[in-house]
Amino acid sequence: MPPLKRKQIEELATQTNGPRVSIYLPTHRTGHETTQDPIRFKNLLNQAEANLVALGVRGASARELLKPAWELVDDGGFWLHQAEGLAVFISSAGMEYHKLPVRVEEMEVVASHYHVKPLLELLIGDARFFILAISLNRIRLFSASREAIRQIELEKVPEELRDAVGHDWEQRSLQFHTGAGPGKGGKRQAVFHGQGSPRDDEKEEISKFLRLVDDGVTRAIENNKSPIVLAGVGNITAIYRSVTNNKRVLDQGVEGSPDHLSPEELLAKSWEVMEPLLRAEPEAAAARYGALAGTGRASNDLSEVLRAACEGRVETLFAALRTHRWGSYDEKTWQALVHPERQPGDRDLIDLAVARSLVTGASVYAVEPNGVPGKGPVAAIFRY
Numbered sequence: 001m002p003p004l005k006r007k008q009i010e011e012l013a014t015q016t017n018g019p020r021v022s023i024y025l026p027t028h029r030t031g032h033e034t035t036q037d038p039i040r041f042k043n044l045l046n047q048a049e050a051n052l053v054a055l056g057v058r059g060a061s062a063r064e065l066l067k068p069a070w071e072l073v074d075d076g077g078f079w080l081h082q083a084e085g086l087a088v089f090i091s092s093a094g095m096e097y098h099k100l101p102v103r104v105e106e107m108e109v110v111a112s113h114y115h116v117k118p119l120l121e122l123l124i125g126d127a128r129f130f131i132l133a134i135s136l137n138r139i140r141l142f143s144a145s146r147e148a149i150r151q152i153e154l155e156k157v158p159e160e161l162r163d164a165v166g167h168d169w170e171q172r173s174l175q176f177h178t179g180a181g182p183g184k185g186g187k188r189q190a191v192f193h194g195q196g197s198p199r200d201d202e203k204e205e206i207s208k209f210l211r212l213v214d215d216g217v218t219r220a221i222e223n224n225k226s227p228i229v230l231a232g233v234g235n236i237t238a239i240y241r242s243v244t245n246n247k248r249v250l251d252q253g254v255e256g257s258p259d260h261l262s263p264e265e266l267l268a269k270s271w272e273v274m275e276p277l278l279r280a281e282p283e284a285a286a287a288r289y290g291a292l293a294g295t296g297r298a299s300n301d302l303s304e305v306l307r308a309a310c311e312g313r314v315e316t317l318f319a320a321l322r323t324h325r326w327g328s329y330d331e332k333t334w335q336a337l338v339h340p341e342r343q344p345g346d347r348d349l350i351d352l353a354v355a356r357s358l359v360t361g362a363s364v365y366a367v368e369p370n371g372v373p374g375k376g377p378v379a380a381i382f383r384y
Contacts, residue, residue, distance in 0.1 A: 013355035018112035054344035120366035133258035157216030300374030309356035
């Protein structure tokens with residue numbers, strides 16, 4: 001099952017006219033806990049049914065609404081193939097569930113809207129990037145995200161150095177040796193030793209080859225602005241960086257020959273490069289919040305943030321993980337009512353700010369509570 005994308009989360013956030021039931025459960029792939037997951041899910045369904053009844057839904061209607069979810073409880077095969085978390089969304093229109101690659105807080109919410117804040121951690125995995133695996137023997141380009149990788153065909157790009165510089169290449173006294181076996185088409189593979197810096201004539205031939213590669217990569221990705229992770233031996237990637245004009249090539253890459261790495265292995269190593277960069281984005285946004293605090297362009301007041309979110313004025317939103325402000329919000333009077341204890345029909349007002357901000361194109365970050373600027377449950381930078 002492909003991971004949830006931002007557009008899907010936005011679609012969940014905009015669905016109204018409840019009641020709508022949201023259930024989140026941390027799940028387990030192996031061990032004794034796998035037998036406990038359906039029991040905990042059953043308990044959450046019982047709580048959801050009680051909350052539906054408290055909202056005035058007849059008991060029989062509540063059970064009928066939850067029937068598709070109850071059928072999952074006894075589906076042994078379903079519970080044997082879980083990920084890190086499970087999200088289930090139920091309404092009169094039906095049920096959908098998503099196995100999540102991240103841990104989530106165990107909870108159920110019955111309200112007029114789906115509860116989407118726990119899904120925000122998935123947005124970091126929704127970032128797209130490219131992986132360019134380069135050596136003098138093999139060139140591969142991939143489109144990737146945290147959970148998926150797909151190879152992109154390169155047109156008019158030589159498959160190896162020999163194709164680019166001609167058949168006299170192996171006759172030159174350069175730092176190459178003949179491979180142990182034949183390559184494609186029965187050709188012997190020229191393999192770069194990778195020791196020390198290439199001589200000037202050798203470097204020029206490699207540069208010529210990598211310019212052709214760069215031209216092909218540019219054509220393949222066109223105007224896509226996603227970053228590019230290079231995978232290759234250091235002296236080869238260094239030459240590529242010197243010949244490309246592509247500003248999207250990251251300074252850090254995957255070191256070592258990529259020739260024998262599978263796409264999945266390349267993805268795992270490249271994600272180690274990408275993840276810290278993506279997680280640095282909230283830090284930069286927090287610094288901008290600090291610069292704008294007190295100017296009217298930023299606030300950590302929940303009521304003020306809610307109004308701006310409903311008006312489409314939020315540019316950047318921070319929301320605290322595992323933190324809730326249960327209550328109601330009147331979008332006509334801009335009045336927020338926060339209850340000290342959760343009551344039937346309450347919505348998490350932090351989640352409401354998240355939902356409204358998502359659908360207006362804001363950058364939304366779910367962070368640890370101590371990572372929210374101003375130390376409140378929410379903080380926002382406004383467009384105006």
